[in-house]
Amino acid sequence: MTIKKVMVIGAGQMGSGIAQVCAQSGFDVLLNDMNKEALDKGMNRIEKLLARSVEKERMTESDKEATMSRLKPSSMLEDAKDCDLVIEAVVENMDVKTSVFQQLDEITPKHAILASNTSSLPITEICAVTKRPEQVIGMHFMNPVPVMKLVEVIRGLQTSDETFTKIDEMAKQLNKTSVEVNDFPGFVANRVLMPMINEAVYTVYEGVASVEDVDTVMKLGMNHPMGPLTLADFIGLDTCLYIMEVLHEGLGDSKYRPCPLLRKYVSAGWLGRKSGRGFYTYD
Numbered sequence: 001m002t003i004k005k006v007m008v009i010g011a012g013q014m015g016s017g018i019a020q021v022c023a024q025s026g027f028d029v030l031l032n033d034m035n036k037e038a039l040d041k042g043m044n045r046i047e048k049l050l051a052r053s054v055e056k057e058r059m060t061e062s063d064k065e066a067t068m069s070r071l072k073p074s075s076m077l078e079d080a081k082d083c084d085l086v087i088e089a090v091v092e093n094m095d096v097k098t099s100v101f102q103q104l105d106e107i108t109p110k111h112a113i114l115a116s117n118t119s120s121l122p123i124t125e126i127c128a129v130t131k132r133p134e135q136v137i138g139m140h141f142m143n144p145v146p147v148m149k150l151v152e153v154i155r156g157l158q159t160s161d162e163t164f165t166k167i168d169e170m171a172k173q174l175n176k177t178s179v180e181v182n183d184f185p186g187f188v189a190n191r192v193l194m195p196m197i198n199e200a201v202y203t204v205y206e207g208v209a210s211v212e213d214v215d216t217v218m219k220l221g222m223n224h225p226m227g228p229l230t231l232a233d234f235i236g237l238d239t240c241l242y243i244m245e246v247l248h249e250g251l252g253d254s255k256y257r258p259c260p261l262l263r264k265y266v267s268a269g270w271l272g273r274k275s276g277r278g279f280y281t282y283d
């Protein structure tokens with residue numbers, strides 16, 4: 001089976017980015033969202049990003065048009081009936097994802113691979129709600145998708161070698177570097193990144209250093225492009241807290257205990273950039 005036609009479900013921040021890179025790489029793509037407004041917004045976002053690439057001479061106008069001609073909006077999951085691959089990027093909620101995968105299992109052709117872009121939910125559990133667990137896999141892209149090179153390819157307990165190989169090849173066709181990851185809470189990216197962010201919050205909480213100084217240490221001392229607290233504000237403090245809770249519960253180790261200061265900020269609605277205030281304030 002060769003992957004030719006792809007559906008991306010969820011036209012939000014991640015789904016629109018995934019649909020864009022798939023279309024740019026020559027795949028026929030359906031971008032699906034159940035919310036018409038979100039779908040229009042996602043399609044417009046892609047068009048704007050491609051137009052900017054043309055302006056900056058990173059892409060020709062004809063490449064942009066060819067990319068857009070391969071990309072179609074979709075508001076019904078039934079449109080996945082002739083897709084070879086579906087990449088799900090809906091909200092991070094197990095019940096919503098389970099329902100989407102059960103429907104896709106009925107709609108898509110027998111050969112189709114079903115992938116999830118989840119950043120924290122167990123792939124093995126998603127596999128298990130379908131009748132084709134060996135053809136279900138995690139494809140964890142990084143934000144912003146058109147810019148970031150990495151894809152974590154996550155094998156559920158029942159994912160077959162054939163499915164893994166197909167998705168690994170697909171990631172290369174998208175001009176990404178993939179890594180093979182087994183299904184454990186946080187995979188690799190968040191298991192390593194989030195405890196570092198959480199520890200940075202602890203250093204502020206315990207009065208070891210100021211927010212700015214913690215970020216300066218990691219930027220100038222470790223050559224990180226962005227300090228951990230700036231990064232936390234960018235990701236969203238609610239998302240950081242949620243992932244720490246997944247690690248804490250899933251791995252059962254107190255070293256993953258979310259910092260009380262992180263909890264307090266989230267309770268106050270200080271969610272980072274998106275709410276105008278987190279460790280820093282934004283206009």
Ligand code: NAI
Pocket residue numbers: 009010011012013014015032033034035038039089090091092093096100117118119120140141142143
């Ligand atoms: P988002 O909230 O921007 O977009 C989600 C979209 O899914 C919305 O447009 C919503 O209308 C749509 N949707 C919800 N239920 C649906 C359904 N049943 N059928 C069709 N569409 C549906 O979310 P975002 O940030 O794009 O995240 C999506 C997924 O990607 C989540 O699983 C998240 O954990 C994961 N992820 C997010 C990253 C990030 O930095 N935002 C990074 C890596 C993964």
